[in-house]
Amino acid sequence: MSIRAEQTKLLQGTLDLLILKALALGELHGLGVSRRIEQMTGGTFQVKPGSLFPALHRMEEAGWLAAKWGESDANRRAKYYRLTAAGRKQLDAETSEWSRISLAIGMALRTT
Amino acid sequence: MVKLLSRLRAAGRNLVRRDDVERELDDELRAYVDALTAEKIARGMSSAAARRAALVEAGGTEQTKETVRDARAGAWLDALARDVRHTLRGLARAPGFTIAVVATLAIGIGLNSAVFTIVYAALARPLPVRDAGRIVNVYQRLRSGGPRGREVRGASWLVSYEEFQRYAQLPAFASAAAFHAQGLTVTGADNRVVSSELVSCGYFRTLRVRMALGRGFSDDECDHPGTAPVVVMSDAAWQAWYGADSSVVGRIVHVNGSPMTVVGVAERGFNGVSYQRASMWVPLTMQPALEHGRDSILVHDNASWLTMVARLAPDATLDQARAQATVTGGRLDAMEPGRRTIPLVVPGAILNFPEVSSRGGVPLALTSLVGLTIVAIACANVMNLLLARGLARRREIAIRLAIGAPRRQLVRQLLIESGLLSFSGALIGLAFVFGVSPAFRWLSPLSGLQVNVAPDFRVIAYMFVVATTTTMLVGLTPAVQTTRLDLATAFKDTAPVGARQLRPSRIRSAIVGAQMAGSALLLAIAGLFLRGAIRASAADPGYATRNVVAFSTNAAPLGYDAVRATILYRALMDRIRQVPGVVDVAIAGRLPLLSRNSAAIRIDRGTDTAVYVPDVSAVSASYFRTMDMRIVRGSTFDTTSVPAGERPVVISGSLATILWPQQDALGQRLKSGDIWFRVVGIASEAAASSLERPAEPIVYFMAASPLDKQIVVRTSRSPAALIASVPAWARALDPALLVQSERFEDRIALVLLPGRLVAASTAALGALALLLAAIGIAGVVSFGVGQRRREIAVRLAVGASPRQVVTLMMRQGITPVIAGIGAGLALSVAIGFVVRGLLFGVSPLDPIAYVAMVALLALSALLATYVPSRRAAAVDPAWTLRDDG
Numbered sequence: 001m002s003i004r005a006e007q008t009k010l011l012q013g014t015l016d017l018l019i020l021k022a023l024a025l026g027e028l029h030g031l032g033v034s035r036r037i038e039q040m041t042g043g044t045f046q047v048k049p050g051s052l053f054p055a056l057h058r059m060e061e062a063g064w065l066a067a068k069w070g071e072s073d074a075n076r077r078a079k080y081y082r083l084t085a086a087g088r089k090q091l092d093a094e095t096s097e098w099s100r101i102s103l104a105i106g107m108a109l110r111t112t
Numbered sequence: 113m114v115k116l117l118s119r120l121r122a123a124g125r126n127l128v129r130r131d132d133v134e135r136e137l138d139d140e141l142r143a144y145v146d147a148l149t150a151e152k153i154a155r156g157m158s159s160a161a162a163r164r165a166a167l168v169e170a171g172g173t174e175q176t177k178e179t180v181r182d183a184r185a186g187a188w189l190d191a192l193a194r195d196v197r198h199t200l201r202g203l204a205r206a207p208g209f210t211i212a213v214v215a216t217l218a219i220g221i222g223l224n225s226a227v228f229t230i231v232y233a234a235l236a237r238p239l240p241v242r243d244a245g246r247i248v249n250v251y252q253r254l255r256s257g258g259p260r261g262r263e264v265r266g267a268s269w270l271v272s273y274e275e276f277q278r279y280a281q282l283p284a285f286a287s288a289a290a291f292h293a294q295g296l297t298v299t300g301a302d303n304r305v306v307s308s309e310l311v312s313c314g315y316f317r318t319l320r321v322r323m324a325l326g327r328g329f330s331d332d333e334c335d336h337p338g339t340a341p342v343v344v345m346s347d348a349a350w351q352a353w354y355g356a357d358s359s360v361v362g363r364i365v366h367v368n369g370s371p372m373t374v375v376g377v378a379e380r381g382f383n384g385v386s387y388q389r390a391s392m393w394v395p396l397t398m399q400p401a402l403e404h405g406r407d408s409i410l411v412h413d414n415a416s417w418l419t420m421v422a423r424l425a426p427d428a429t430l431d432q433a434r435a436q437a438t439v440t441g442g443r444l445d446a447m448e449p450g451r452r453t454i455p456l457v458v459p460g461a462i463l464n465f466p467e468v469s470s471r472g473g474v475p476l477a478l479t480s481l482v483g484l485t486i487v488a489i490a491c492a493n494v495m496n497l498l499l500a501r502g503l504a505r506r507r508e509i510a511i512r513l514a515i516g517a518p519r520r521q522l523v524r525q526l527l528i529e530s531g532l533l534s535f536s537g538a539l540i541g542l543a544f545v546f547g548v549s550p551a552f553r554w555l556s557p558l559s560g561l562q563v564n565v566a567p568d569f570r571v572i573a574y575m576f577v578v579a580t581t582t583t584m585l586v587g588l589t590p591a592v593q594t595t596r597l598d599l600a601t602a603f604k605d606t607a608p609v610g611a612r613q614l615r616p617s618r619i620r621s622a623i624v625g626a627q628m629a630g631s632a633l634l635l636a637i638a639g640l641f642l643r644g645a646i647r648a649s650a651a652d653p654g655y656a657t658r659n660v661v662a663f664s665t666n667a668a669p670l671g672y673d674a675v676r677a678t679i680l681y682r683a684l685m686d687r688i689r690q691v692p693g694v695v696d697v698a699i700a701g702r703l704p705l706l707s708r709n710s711a712a713i714r715i716d717r718g719t720d721t722a723v724y725v726p727d728v729s730a731v732s733a734s735y736f737r738t739m740d741m742r743i744v745r746g747s748t749f750d751t752t753s754v755p756a757g758e759r760p761v762v763i764s765g766s767l768a769t770i771l772w773p774q775q776d777a778l779g780q781r782l783k784s785g786d787i788w789f790r791v792v793g794i795a796s797e798a799a800a801s802s803l804e805r806p807a808e809p810i811v812y813f814m815a816a817s818p819l820d821k822q823i824v825v826r827t828s829r830s831p832a833a834l835i836a837s838v839p840a841w842a843r844a845l846d847p848a849l850l851v852q853s854e855r856f857e858d859r860i861a862l863v864l865l866p867g868r869l870v871a872a873s874t875a876a877l878g879a880l881a882l883l884l885a886a887i888g889i890a891g892v893v894s895f896g897v898g899q900r901r902r903e904i905a906v907r908l909a910v911g912a913s914p915r916q917v918v919t920l921m922m923r924q925g926i927t928p929v930i931a932g933i934g935a936g937l938a939l940s941v942a943i944g945f946v947v948r949g950l951l952f953g954v955s956p957l958d959p960i961a962y963v964a965m966v967a968l969l970a971l972s973a974l975l976a977t978y979v980p981s982r983r984a985a986a987v988d989p990a991w992t993l994r995d996d997g
Contacts, residue, residue, distance in 0.1 A: 030140065031147040048169075049144055050176045053137075054183035061184065063118030069139075076150070078143040079136070086115070 015055050017098060018045060020083065020091040023065065027082035030056065056081060064090050126184050127193065137180060141173050192528070199529045209501055210533070213494050216884065217537025220490025221582060222544030223877065225567075225575045227483030229548050232574075233565045239385050239421075239460045242320040247460035248433060250279050250288075250420040252441060255452035263709050265292075265409065265417040269456070273396065274413040275444065276312065276420050279455070282436040284428035289315040290396065290418040293386035297666075297850060299366040306349070308392040309384045310399055316344070316378070318423050319385065325350070326361040326376030329395050337410060338401040341372040342394075347380040349391035367394065368402045369666045369850060385421060387462050403668075414448075421460055433457045481943075482634060482877055487578065489630045489881045491586050492623045493888045498530060498590035499620055500895050509595060523591045530587025538579035545571060593619065620892050625928035625935070627885040632936020632969055633943070634878035639961030640944055642875055643954045654798030654806055655704065656740035660856035661831045662703050662822040663838055670848050674817035680845060681818040687841050693829040698739070699732035699818045703856055704800050713811060714783040715771055726767050726809040727800040728784075730821065733814070736762075736795060738826050746778050746793035749814045753779070754790045760814060761789035765797050767809035782811075789813070831855070882969065886976040893925035894980030904984050905992035914985030921984045925977035933969050937962065 022028065022036040033056070034047045059065045064087030070080045083091065126133055145166050152162035170176075181187060203210045238244035251269040254262065262268070271279065271290070280288035291311040298306050309315075316328035324347055333340035343365060345353075354360045364371045372394070384390030396418075400408040409415050424433060437455035445451050502509075509522060545567045667677050685697045701709070711728045733748040735741075749760045761782065768777035768791070780791045797807035815821055827834060835853045842849040897904070904917050944956030954961070 029147065030144045031151070048171055049141065049173075050171050050179055053141070053144075053176055054179045057137075057180050058183045061119050061122035062115045064115075076143060076146055077139070078147060079140045086118075 013094075015047065015051065016059065017091070017094045018047075019052075019055060019059065020064065020087060020094065023081055023083045023087070024091060027080040029070075029078035029080050033081065059087070063087075122184070123189065126187075127189060130190075133184075137177055141170075141176060145170050145173075195525050195528050196532065199525060199532055203529070203532070206501070209497060212887075213497055213533045214536045214540065216490045216493050216497075217534050217582065217586075218540035218543075219880065219884075220487045220541075221534070221538045221575060221578050222541025223880075224483040224487040224578060225538075225541060225571060226544045226548045227480060228574050229545055229565050229567055229571050231480055232570065237461055239319070239462065240382070241385070243423075244460060246286075246424045247319070248422050248424060248430065248457050249460050250422060250437060251456040251458070253454040253456060254416075255454060263409065263412060263415040263417075265415065268416050270416040271418050271420055272413050272415045273410050273418060276418050278440050278444065279420060279437060280312075280314075280422070282422075282433060282440065284425055284433035284436050285422040286425040286428075287314050287318040288312075288420065288422035289318040290420045291315060291384070291386070292396070292399075292418050293384070293388060293390065296367050296392060296394065296402065297369070297852060298392075299369065299850065306391050307386075307388050308394060309386060309390045310396045310402075311393050312396045315393065318421060319382075320423075321382050322379045323376045324379045325358060326374070328376055328378075329393075333395050334397045337397045337399075337408075340395045340398060341370060341401070342375045343367060343372045344376040344378055344393040345374060346378050346383055346389075346391045348383065348389075350377045367392075369670070369848075370401060372398075385460075385462065386419070430457060430459070482637070485630045485634055486877055486881060487582065489627050489884050491582055492627045492630075493884050493891075494530075494533070494582075494586045495590060496620055496623050496888050496891055498526075498586060499593060499623075500891060502526070502590045502593060513595070519595050522595045526591035526595070527583065527587045530591070531583040534579045534582040534586060537582075538575050541575065542567075545575070589619065620895070621928040624885070624888050624892050624925075625932035627881075627888050628929050628932025628969065628973065629936035629939065631878065631881040631885045632933050632965060633940045634881045635965040635968060636936065636940030636962060637943060637947075638875040638878040639965050640940075640947070640954060640956065640958060643958055643961050647954055652806060653705070654741060654796055656826055657856050657860045659827045659829070659831050660703070660739070661825050661827075661835055662700070662854045662856065663825070664822045664852050664854075665842060666848075666850045668819050670846070672819065674819060677817060677819045680849075681823065683845055684838070684842060685823060688823070688825055688834065688838065691827075691834055691837075693827045694834070695740075695826045695828055696734050696738040698735040698737075698824045699815045699821045700735050700824045701730040701815065701821050703822070703824065703854075703859070704729070704798060705860065711784060711811075716781065724767075724771065724809070726763075726811050728811045728813065729800075730813045730815040732818075735812070735824065738824055739798075740826065741798060742796040743793045744796055746791070748793055750792050754792065758788045758790045760792040762793040762795050762812040763791055764795050764808065764810040764812075766807045767811065768794050770809055784811070784813070882972055886972045889925055889929060889973055889976040890980050892928075893921060893977045894983065896924055897921055897980055897984045900984075901987055901992050904987045905989040908987060909989040909993065917984045917987075918978070918981045921981035922974075922977045925981065926973060929969075929973040929977075933966060933973075936969075937966070940965075 018037045018040070019033055022033050022040065028036055030049065030052060034049075034052055037045050037047050056065065056067075060067055060081070064084060065081045066084050067079050067081050069077055071077065145163075148166035148169060149159070149162045152165055153159055157165065181190070184190075239247055241247065250271070252271060252275070253269055264270075273290070276288070276290040279285075280290075282288075289312045291309040293307065293309050296306055296308045311329070313329040313331050313334035315321075316323070321328070323344070326344075328344060329340070329342065333342060345360075350356055350360060360374050361376065363374045365374060366372070378393070384393070394402065397410065399410040403409075409417055422433070424430070434455075434457045437457050441453040441455040444453050512522060513519065548565045548567075667680060672680060681699065685699075688694055688697050709728055710725050712723055712725050714723050736743055736748055743762065744765060746762075748762060751760055754760050758781070763771075763777065763782075771777065771782070772780055777791050777794060782789050782791065795810070795812060798810060799806045800808040800810050825831065825834065835855070838853065839851040842851045900921075904921075907917060907920075908914070940962075941957065944958075948956050
């Protein structure tokens, strides 16, 4: 089952985290980010441009991502995003926050 | 923090380099689709099919772009900028409307802020000294002055030296000072009267004034009267008189004839804390010496003459100071049975007199009210214009609503429009505020007035608030009104004459009514004050005010005794009497109105003794003729009928009525001090303290010696030549004699100034309000004519005469006018009663003021409705009906 990222509000923060995580290994262009997320989540999240690009731009303006124009493998111009130091810090923060929340939710759901 | 900075930078880039940002987004999205296509081709799709599939999968690029734009930093700012540009374009297309609105608002907001500037400068602006926020003034209000009477120099809320010393002890005060503004004569190469302050020795310390040169006064210089002949001068005086010569310290100057040593020069920019700039400071304790011992108000414990300032102790509050002052006031009362003191501790300012908060506060409150009315009228006019414009734009707005623009966005745009208009108005209105200072200087008869009316941040903040309020006030109603549209109706080309149309026009009529009410109010107030000012200038205070001059000399300090002084004065008066045009010459203690003196008198009334405290004046017999007064009955100081051991006295008619209501006052006895006086004459009524009270109880004693008195002269022509020659004649009699002169009418003008200012300013504002209201009425009527063009055409077509049509249109315009005048009339009567005390006896129901106001308003309103109504008659039925058909 796949989830389109723009469907629910809950996924807003999740999307940021997924993008940060996707870029943690190296720089990617827009479609690359989208594919990487698909791959990381086993196809559960398919991020469409309508939610991908606003998020990328917002995060770039927040200083978490840096972008530059470069050549793709098919010799096409593309805008590549990479994590900045602030973005890395944000990824750490959001990761531990997410673990905390998922642990808590998990505990809550296990409680009878 | 990083995030915020980064976003701010991004917002700046988004706004400034919008085109680059947009192009980059285009490229990025295209690259995305290209990459997707390439991916699909790699999977084996044909290039055309792959592209199509990629486009479908990417979704609407325009929509994506829009969400990206919304997500960007400063997106709202961007939208605002877009709206502002749109609005500016719209306003540029209607230059007439824009100019009218901006000009109206500039006048309204500007005048209002100018009024605020003046009120603020006079009442609340801290004194021009260091850490002025901790400075307070101490005044006292005497409910009852006690049986001894009280000498008042300047104002009754001032304190005596002894009272100052008591209040200065309050623990809440870190230090305290008292001062008395006074002109002192400095003699040298040329004589001049220098506005100065007699100050207590803690004055410079309390106000934290530094010395540019030398020193201030030390405390021991105020220990004993007359022991410290020292002077501090202002930087300005030092520059002007001594060319900033630093050897001035230690020099001798002759002040009021006495040699005094210059000990210091105050820092630049400090000119005292009186409303008139001071150039020189002298220790208070030198007062008797400066007056050559003949007028020792310093040791007079029952005189109002000193303004007290104090600096609050670091941890003390104003409330503590007030509580402590009340205790001290109670002690003062305990020492003098019958006295009731209310001490007042108020934040320090130049003109924060208690009068201002009680009776004198009325003109200020009134001025504020006038200021607000002006803004309200301006707002009403602009609202009307906006409504009219909104109606004219109905189709545009309907189209935008129809294609899905949210109503909120339209309201926002209309508010942006009114905001742009009011802030442009406020900006231009700033000119008024900056104009206050020169205007004030021009209006003021006093040179060197020290009321700082230069706008500061508070004034600017005030204007901002006014402009914002104006925006909401002016913009909201028309915005809501305009966007509340029924699309179906709005799209019909012709304006319907149905119920929907009535709503805005009813609002417009209400606005016109309110405007008329405001104008009526202003004009009525102006009328009342104008009448008051005319009456005051024409008011008969009971004596002559024109061409009256008072001369005073320094005979007493020169060592003249009563006999020599009498000879000297007689010689001088004889010389003056020979001048052509001199009506008469007299001796008087002081001229009325400018300062007053009261004393207790006792009368025998059968068994008991009654005490009364009237104004007293010591004059020579020729005083009454000199001042153009009459002796109604009896004679002037005729001693023939006065028993031995008694002295003659003249009393005013109103005192006679008070003291002996049932009997003839002539021949009655009254006692002052230990001396019995016999009433030998009843003088015509005169004003002693105020022009508003033309009949006050006054006792005229016969001046025994001219030593501490003035020579009063009345001439039938301008006394300028006389004023110029008297000092020389005095010097011819004794080279050491100095003469100061004072023209009575100059001082009277000062007394009349507030009323005249209010009259002049409300009249000007009233005229302006009337003009605005007339424009408003004309607008409403002409809009009505436009709206009802077809109806008029039909009426004309079926035989109505043009005159009937004009009447019909005028009737519509004039109804709110009548209602407005009625409301304004009621309001102004109410205000008239409040300001009754300032009208110099004009009744708050003065018929002339009201009739003139109503006539003026009605005439203007008729004109304002007639001119546009005539356009109705010019409607060509055939043309109109075919055009709109």
